[in-house]
Amino acid sequence: MNPDPCRRGVLRYLALGAAAGGLPGAALAQTLRVSPREIVQAKDALNVSDFLPIAERTMRPAHFGYLQTGVLDDGTLDANRAAYRRWGIQARRLVDVSRIDLTTKLLGETWASPVVLAPVASQRAYHHEAERPVARAARSHGALQILSTMTNISIETVISDRQGPVWFQLYPTNDTEIAKSLVTRADKAGASAIVFTSDLLSGGMRRETQERLARTDPGDCSSCHDRSAGFADLVKRKAMFDRFDLGKARTLNNPSLTWEFVRRLRDWTEKKVLVKGIMTPEDAEMALAFGADGVIVSNHGGRAEESLMGTLDVLPAIAAKINRRIPILMDGGVRRGTDVFKALSLGASAVCVGRPYIWGLSAFGSEGVEAVLSILDEELRSVMRQAGVTRIGAIGRNNLTPI
Template sequence: MDEQTSIHRRKLLEFFSASPLLAPSAARALAGIAAFGTTEAVAQSYDVLRAAPVMNGDLIASPAQALNVFDFEPVAKKELPPAHYGYLASGVDADKTLKANRDDFDKIHVRARRLIDVRKIDTTVKIFGETWASPIALAPVSSVGAFHPEAEAAAARACKVKGHQMILSTVGSTSIEDVIKERGAPVWYMLYPTDDWAVTEKLVKRAEAAGAPAIVLTVDRQGGRNTETLFRERRSDTRTCTDCHTPGFKNEVSRKPMFDDIDVSKVTNLYGTGMTWDYVKRLRGIVKGKLVLKGIMTQEDAKIALTHGVDALIVSNHGGRAEESLQSTIGALPEVVGAVNGKIPVLIDGGFRRGTDVLKALALGATAVCVGRPYVWGLAAFGQPGVEMVLTLMQREFETIMRQVGATKLSEITSKSVRIV
């Protein structure tokens, strides 16, 4: 077929594909046929394959229809009561730090390499002697039962199916014993210490007895916070919130199974207000396994953590809801990595939505990343299958960008894989 004939055929097919009488799926198919014999052929054939299944309306009706993790959020918003969605969506003050967590990924460009055989890649990473299938883990999220009745149990089963690690929150809706049972393997335990040392000890002992290899102390919630988005969304919630939420710490944790059979009568706050480095030293004295600090954002604190025998750090601003600092976690990562100088693993959370985000963090020295809101969107929208698809999409995107930078294993993702602009 000569070039002129090809041009005429393509124009004819493009005319038909633009017709309002033609079904959208047929139009997409014709667009692919029109591209045969042109440089657009491969790209168009991929687009046709990604088109199914057909959607009715703007919201996905099944996990299989999702093109990326963002597709789950509007479905979650539709499914959840306004106050519950507000809690999930809220940052602090004007949500500028929450936004910075996302925006600052755009300041890091990926350097693509060519002519490297990347047909086989390995995404495993070893942390504390355990091999993870992927550097993508689930971050701790509080009160997951507010988003789906199966709560962390469904998330744990998704992690088992897809091969990911997860961290359970102290105020999760599922006990650590049940989460480990559903995942079929140990999970990390995130500790809110409270201001009663006796309670702290019991929480740590229970988590370690269940098999948790790491205790993750959250240190970024001592100053209080102003969650305006939550307060705004709550205004439109017609339910009586006091039916579930009543004043007092005992009532606050009455539906949190990790506090079962623990005397909380002396507790006045969950976050251990007044904690200092002496507290970390004291905690190090009772934690038999690994001790991780979550919420470190500066090189100064990272260096002090090393002197206190901490085994790993998680760079975190609580998903943009700890303080309105405008400091993103991806922006803080390099100085924390530089401070520890390879002595301990550095993980990170905050704003991770794409596989490219994961690669950028690893290129800047992170050992692994933790994902919070996206998995809860998937859970709220579709339960366990939603969480599975969120993990599938992020892992698929991560593997794709690994190939584009010419990395066949995580150790080949280096500072040369990105450029900060």
């Protein structure tokens, strides 16, 4: 029996609040509006947040905490969401919007939509088939999937399920040889780009919501996780590490890396290289100067630094600096097609979502992920009609007004 059900309820309520926008009021509306009983199949969901309470029900509290957490007071997590409310969309009338085209071109590849599946680690925590249902949904939807270094399923299997390329996200470890081998393996498997994540190199800040929810978990986490084993424990069920003698590797990230590493990455692969975790125009320019083919504006979904800067807040200055020389992707707090539209208007070429597709995955497997992608696309189409824009490339700054 749970010794402290009230406390656990409050903690879950707070975590829901963060996911729903950080405002207790928004969380309340969310919980009042949808009960898991009302959604028995993926197509019952009205919006992507409808999957959240079902996902919560299917997960252990510790895993739910890991998924939902930001850092410290979850202020940057909240800032990511809050930023969308500061922009209004210009409604335009009497434009022929009978055909809306979401086709998105990125670095020589064409995708059915600008909505991209962000890299999310360890998906077996959310579904017994882990990354495989996500790959199947990406295939049926024509979506770009970015696969985490910390995938439970091998990149070879995921690409076979996807029946097409994925992008591979790189955590470099503290051992350059391992980083190079990860890139070479992804390259050989057929990844069409390497996405180097730069925002956790020095370790993120403390994930307090995660720690609080883990304390409410009645299960025995030590049956799966042996913290005393350090890095070996961290990667023991991670398919990208299964062929390695871990050698000198001690950490997933490496605080001593500098921009030179991007140049080295360039030498290791002929595939496209992107830097994820960019939050300033200065760093976007550095990424470009050191050879990146693209950047992802991201603060790791509010899980890296507690800067209180939302990704949509910093996007316009980064877009102005880059001035279309390389594509900019963006993620953080995208929960609606209108959010996608705003990010595209402010200079993103495509927009990644993280937590929402994991809610869909844990609730309904592949169908849940497909539903999340379909809902976001349909919302995007409908706002494009209202804004009088018929193709992704035509969405621009003139479609928005600060409010």
